[in-house]
Amino acid sequence: MSKTILIGSPNSGKSLLFNKLTGLNQKVANFPGITVSISSGTNLADHENLLMDFPGVYSLRTISAEEKVSVEAFYAGLNDPQVSSVICVVDTTRLEKGLIFALQVINACAEFGKPVVIAANMMDVLDSHAMDMDISGLSEALQVPVVGISAKSGTGLNQLQQLISQHRDLPTAFVSGIIASDDSVVHRQAQQLAQSYGPKGDLLINAQTKLDRFFLHSWFGGASFLVIMYMLFQSIFTWAAPAMDAVESSLQMAAAWLVPMLPSGGVSDFVSDALFGGIGAFLVFVPQIFVLTLVVGMLEDSGYLARAAVICHKPLRFFGLTGKSFIPMLSGVACAIPAIYAARTVDSPRKRWLTYLAIPLMPCSARLPVYSLLIAAFVPSSYAFGGLIGWQGLAMVGIYLFGIVCGLLVTAVVSRTNAAMQTDLPFVLEMPPYRLPSWRPLVRNAWNRSKHFVTKAGKVIFSVTVVIWVLGYFPNHGTALGESWLGQMGQFIEPLFAPFGLDWKYGVAILSSFLAREVFVGTLGTLFGIEGGEENIISLAEHIQNSGLPIGAGFALLVFFSIALQCVSTLAVLRRETNSWRLPAQLFVSYSIFAYSAAWVTFVVVQAIAA
Amino acid sequence: MTLWDLQQGATATVDSFGAALQGDYRIRLSELGFHPGEQIACVLSPNLGAPKLYRVNNTVYSLDDSVATLINLA
Numbered sequence: 001m002s003k004t005i006l007i008g009s010p011n012s013g014k015s016l017l018f019n020k021l022t023g024l025n026q027k028v029a030n031f032p033g034i035t036v037s038i039s040s041g042t043n044l045a046d047h048e049n050l051l052m053d054f055p056g057v058y059s060l061r062t063i064s065a066e067e068k069v070s071v072e073a074f075y076a077g078l079n080d081p082q083v084s085s086v087i088c089v090v091d092t093t094r095l096e097k098g099l100i101f102a103l104q105v106i107n108a109c110a111e112f113g114k115p116v117v118i119a120a121n122m123m124d125v126l127d128s129h130a131m132d133m134d135i136s137g138l139s140e141a142l143q144v145p146v147v148g149i150s151a152k153s154g155t156g157l158n159q160l161q162q163l164i165s166q167h168r169d170l171p172t173a174f175v176s177g178i179i180a181s182d183d184s185v186v187h188r189q190a191q192q193l194a195q196s197y198g199p200k201g202d203l204l205i206n207a208q209t210k211l212d213r214f215f216l217h218s219w220f221g222g223a224s225f226l227v228i229m230y231m232l233f234q235s236i237f238t239w240a241a242p243a244m245d246a247v248e249s250s251l252q253m254a255a256a257w258l259v260p261m262l263p264s265g266g267v268s269d270f271v272s273d274a275l276f277g278g279i280g281a282f283l284v285f286v287p288q289i290f291v292l293t294l295v296v297g298m299l300e301d302s303g304y305l306a307r308a309a310v311i312c313h314k315p316l317r318f319f320g321l322t323g324k325s326f327i328p329m330l331s332g333v334a335c336a337i338p339a340i341y342a343a344r345t346v347d348s349p350r351k352r353w354l355t356y357l358a359i360p361l362m363p364c365s366a367r368l369p370v371y372s373l374l375i376a377a378f379v380p381s382s383y384a385f386g387g388l389i390g391w392q393g394l395a396m397v398g399i400y401l402f403g404i405v406c407g408l409l410v411t412a413v414v415s416r417t418n419a420a421m422q423t424d425l426p427f428v429l430e431m432p433p434y435r436l437p438s439w440r441p442l443v444r445n446a447w448n449r450s451k452h453f454v455t456k457a458g459k460v461i462f463s464v465t466v467v468i469w470v471l472g473y474f475p476n477h478g479t480a481l482g483e484s485w486l487g488q489m490g491q492f493i494e495p496l497f498a499p500f501g502l503d504w505k506y507g508v509a510i511l512s513s514f515l516a517r518e519v520f521v522g523t524l525g526t527l528f529g530i531e532g533g534e535e536n537i538i539s540l541a542e543h544i545q546n547s548g549l550p551i552g553a554g555f556a557l558l559v560f561f562s563i564a565l566q567c568v569s570t571l572a573v574l575r576r577e578t579n580s581w582r583l584p585a586q587l588f589v590s591y592s593i594f595a596y597s598a599a600w601v602t603f604v605v606v607q608a609i610a611a
Numbered sequence: 612m613t614l615w616d617l618q619q620g621a622t623a624t625v626d627s628f629g630a631a632l633q634g635d636y637r638i639r640l641s642e643l644g645f646h647p648g649e650q651i652a653c654v655l656s657p658n659l660g661a662p663k664l665y666r667v668n669n670t671v672y673s674l675d676d677s678v679a680t681l682i683n684l685a
Contacts, residue, residue, distance in 0.1 A: 058639065058642060058643065059638070059639065059642045061635075061638055061639075061642075063635040063636060063638075063639050093669065094668075094669045094670045095669065096644070096668045096669065096670075097643065097644065097667075097668070097669075097670050100642055101642075183638065183641060183642070183646075184646070187641065187642075187646060191668070194668065194669075198669075204669070205666065205669055205671065208671065209654050209655070209664075209666075209671070212654070212655055212664060212671070213655060216655055216657055216661070216664070217657065218657050218658040218659060218661070221657070306673075309673075310661065310662050310664075310673045311661070313661065313662050313673075313675060314659065314660055314661050314662070314675075317675075323662065323673075323675075425636065426632075426636065426674075426675065426677045426678030426681075427662060427673070427674065427675040427677060427678060428639075428640070428643065428672055428673070428674050428678055429662075429672065429673045430643075430670060430671070430672055430673075431664065431670075431671040431672065431673055
């Protein structure tokens with residue numbers, strides 16, 4: 001099988017091209033450095049050809065460990081006899097920068113005798129602004145094929161595919177007469193080529209600057225940032241609410257239809273308590289995860305997130321971080337795992353390490369079911385200020401802010417008390433152009449994320465739910481939960497959670513959630529299902545309200561879940577990224593102690609206020 | 612005068628890099644367009660010490676004071 005390398009500068013649209021050519025769904029976003037590992041996929045138009053998408057790099061001369069890995073892999077690829085061609089993607093709207101890198105790639109390909117094709121991407125953007133560039137002139141000057149393409153609309157992809165197949169069938173050594181090894185000569189060549197053959201005029205950059213003057217304005221920029229972030233969190237409730245109601249009603253209807261048809265006893269109780277009570281309680285929250293991923297994706301695709309990074313840079317610097325930490329931290333609001341990968345875009349090793357400390361405290365989507373459940377149980381669903389602000393939405397913003405503040409406090413303290421990896425890199429961030437988000441990939445990404453969440457978390461939740469149900473149902477067949485095996489075990493650990501007003505059922509749910517946070521909801525659903533017998537088909541929030549849990553305990557639970565690092569996958573990815581168990585182990589222990597102490601203080605304070 | 616001193620809307624030519632800038636990073640800044648002889652425009656200079664936006668050809672970069680003060684202007 002032949003191989004084709006896709007390489008280009010960050011945010012040149014390389015991954016979108018890879019997705020178009022392979023039909024795969026590699027994450028794309030309008031922010032430099034989203035691709036963090038080499039992906040490969042079979043070419044849709046040529047099943048004997050494997051396309052490899054390399055992380056975007058600004059230069060073949062590296063300044064960070066991550067760039068070094070990518071560039072070494074690129075050179076290894078050039079040495080691979082199976083590699084038949086290299087596609088270098090350049091953004092035509094920022095041609096000079098792309099050409100500096102393209103000239104380096106041409107140089108390397110000539111050295112290794114590999115044919116190279118320049119894919120001049122974003123032709124749709126030029127078309128939409130009635131701009132053009134001289135593709136054939138550039139091709140003649142570079143002495144390599146140049147194809148004008150739009151990875152978004154698909155323009156020019158057939159021609160690109162033909163060139164890929166041509167190089168596979170007739171491998172030819174590549175020779176170029178334009179090669180220069182001196183940096184200043186390469187730069188001058190790129191400048192002259194861009195001026196001679198690139199698009200003319202300042203239309204694009206002027207439009208971008210106008211928007212930047214609003215979104216980065218000292219006052220309007222800060223205000224719009226806060227409004228956008230508030231809308232992000234409010235949308236989790238308002239946009240997802242109809243779908244959540246629909247899922248809940250469907251589950252209730254399915255349970256009301258199915259359970260009476262089953263033989264009474266263990267089977268019926270299992271389906272009712274473990275399946276509908278446990279797994280069903282978790283499924284209700286999946287629409288919120290879909291909405292959250294969709295809205296974060298919209299912000300990424302629009303180009304706004306890079307502006308948000310600029311807005312946040314100065315404040316984040318106070319906490320020992322950088323504006324570049326904002327993107328992984330916001331990704332952490334969806335899930336800590338991609339956030340840890342996204343932290344590779346933080347080029348300073350020290351700031352990246354500090355970003356790792358903050359990410360597990362970001363309010364991830366796995367916390368969302370727990371937060372939603374507790375807020376629904378303890379915060380009224382009414383609106384304030386003439387219906388403008390919902391109390392539940394406000395509570396959600398509050399608990400999200402709490403997690404973020406905790407993360408920032410941790411990095412502020414550690415950055416001032418720990419001198420590890422003091423070598424630093426300055427803040428330079430390319431501003432991507434503003435774009436209207438492309439709905440189809442965004443919806444697909446949100447759907448895949450939700451599906452992945454259900455299938456990944458679902459397996460753990462199902463296993464835990466079955467174990468919890470068996471332990472809670474036997475030996476007395478669900479007649480007295482407190483006397484079941486689980487009840488006896490729970491009462492043994494009850495003193496651990498009693499200081500913040502929780503009985504043994506909540507203690508069992510917390511312990512089970514150390515596998516994954518969302519297991520808490522499923523476990524509680526199962527336990528209340530067993531306890532409630534025939535009356536279990538009511539929402540879990542109502543069960544919590546009816547259980548007489550003190551309000552201080554509810555808030556203590558919220559605080560506990562916003563701090564504790566209850567995610568095996570996060571620990572495993574942290575280990576992989578840092579090549580050591582040291583940091584994951586330190587974070588797990590310290591955040592568990594921090595969570596327990598903060599929950600106890602919360603319980604004492606809230607109960608004192610409530611009294 | 613350094614790049615950080617450049618007022619919003621003004622244009623100037625890069626002269627040299629400050630001695631404190633690491634060698635690798637000088638090369639990277641040059642590759643991004645901040646090389647001696649190149650014209651740079653400050654397109655946005657927010658208050659409160661936030662990073663400023665600089666245009667190099669058709670690309671805009673945000674630089675904070677830690678690096679913009681190390682780029683000397685002609």
